[in-house]
Amino acid sequence: MQGLIDPPGANGQLLETSGLADADQRSLLRLTFSTTGFTLGLFSLLQLFQSHYLLAGVELLAALALLWAARRISRARNVVLWVYVYLVPLFCFLVYIVIMPGASITAFVWVYLVPILSYLLLGRRAGFVLAVPVMLLVTLAYLVRYGMPDTPLGWIDLGNALLCGFLVLVFVHLYESRRAAAQRALQSMAETDALTGVANRGHFQAYLERSILASRRTQAPFVLVVLDVDLFKEVNDRWGHDAGDAALRHICSCLAGRLRATDFIGRLGGEEFGIVLGNTEIEAAIQLVEGLRERIADSYLVHENHHIALSATFGLAQWPVDGDSLLALYRAADRRLYRGKDGGRNQLVACDEQ
Ligand SMILES: Nc1nc2c(ncn2[C@@H]2O[C@H](COP(=O)(O)OP(=O)(O)OP(=O)(O)O)[C@@H](O)[C@H]2O)c(=O)[nH]1
Numbered sequence: 001m002q003g004l005i006d007p008p009g010a011n012g013q014l015l016e017t018s019g020l021a022d023a024d025q026r027s028l029l030r031l032t033f034s035t036t037g038f039t040l041g042l043f044s045l046l047q048l049f050q051s052h053y054l055l056a057g058v059e060l061l062a063a064l065a066l067l068w069a070a071r072r073i074s075r076a077r078n079v080v081l082w083v084y085v086y087l088v089p090l091f092c093f094l095v096y097i098v099i100m101p102g103a104s105i106t107a108f109v110w111v112y113l114v115p116i117l118s119y120l121l122l123g124r125r126a127g128f129v130l131a132v133p134v135m136l137l138v139t140l141a142y143l144v145r146y147g148m149p150d151t152p153l154g155w156i157d158l159g160n161a162l163l164c165g166f167l168v169l170v171f172v173h174l175y176e177s178r179r180a181a182a183q184r185a186l187q188s189m190a191e192t193d194a195l196t197g198v199a200n201r202g203h204f205q206a207y208l209e210r211s212i213l214a215s216r217r218t219q220a221p222f223v224l225v226v227l228d229v230d231l232f233k234e235v236n237d238r239w240g241h242d243a244g245d246a247a248l249r250h251i252c253s254c255l256a257g258r259l260r261a262t263d264f265i266g267r268l269g270g271e272e273f274g275i276v277l278g279n280t281e282i283e284a285a286i287q288l289v290e291g292l293r294e295r296i297a298d299s300y301l302v303h304e305n306h307h308i309a310l311s312a313t314f315g316l317a318q319w320p321v322d323g324d325s326l327l328a329l330y331r332a333a334d335r336r337l338y339r340g341k342d343g344g345r346n347q348l349v350a351c352d353e354q
Pocket of ligand 1: 195228229230231232233234236240241242243244245248269270271341345
């Protein structure tokens with residue numbers, strides 16, 4: 001057996017995946033706010049030269065607010081709310097600059113930012129829901145402002161503006177769909193043990209950390225189970241490495257077939273697995289794990305016409321009785337697992353020797 005209680009630092013990058021995504025989102029927003037802030041600042045100067053003092057003042061205020069927001073976003077609580085507070089006034093402003101008196105006919109090109117920003121900051125579904133009505137609204141505003149074209153060239157101008165907007169929307173939608181699917185696939189690969197398909201060590205530790213935090217809030221007990229396949233080296237030595245691999249998959253299917261939706265399995269390394277039994281008292285956990293032990297011991301692995309007998313030893317630790325931290329729980333479960341091994345294997349141990 002290898003050590004079960006290595007600190008989780010080696011898998012730090014996997015410990016809080018949502019935390020990483022959150023940091024990415026904040027840094028993206030910081031960039032977006034500061035870029036828009038500087039651009040609006042420049043526009044406010046242009047308006048000043050055109051003697052549009054009111055507009056220049058509004059743009060300058062908005063630019064300052066955006067630069068302030070760029071500094072604050074890393075500490076903001078509700079990031080999604082900040083996104084809407086940024087996008088909705090910005091899009092209203094884009095509608096306004098299309099219809100305002102004296103507006104340039106080319107102001108319509110700003111509309112192409114609508115799908116790009118919506119999808120970038122909100123993702124595919126919410127981005128679509130926001131971008132499409134805004135683009136339709138700007139188109140309507142444009143038609144009200146300039147009327148229907150009455151020359152062939154006018155129709156070409158309108159066609160250019162509308163078709164280009166439509167294509168930007170379609171391409172952004174396709175890009176974001178593929179990017180999101182690729183991110184999901186990458187995340188799943190980073191979190192899954194390739195051989196058995198259960199969570200890998202980093203993902204399991206992250207789950208355990210989250211379970212501890214949740215239980216500290218709700219006081220719902222849970223049980224950590226650490227199991228180690230017995231005499232696994234003999235399986236490899238006698239039947240070959242392929243049989244060993246098949247045995248690990250077989251153990252996982254025995255576990256998965258019996259566990260509940262609220263339980264979580266991970267491979268800790270080699271022939272060792274961890275299970276978090278959510279919302280469970282130790283008595284119920286003992287019953288469940290005894291069932292798992294019997295299931296593994298009673299079912300043979302059939303590999304290349306050989307019937308290979310397997311068994312596993314289990315160590316259990318309950319939050320918060322046996323420890324409040326990941327390390328304390330691992331230590332308790334690990335200690336008991338070793339006692340089970342010393343005591344003859346194929347058994348579960350749920351408490352320390354008195
Ligand atoms: N086939 C296969 N073998 C593995 C894998 N990972 C680790 N092993 C083997 O698992 C074996 C573990 O052996 P030991 O740590 O001595 O433990 P054991 O034979 O199960 O003995 P006890 O734990 O005391 O019951 C080693 O021979 C490793 O090479 C794997 O992914 N596939």
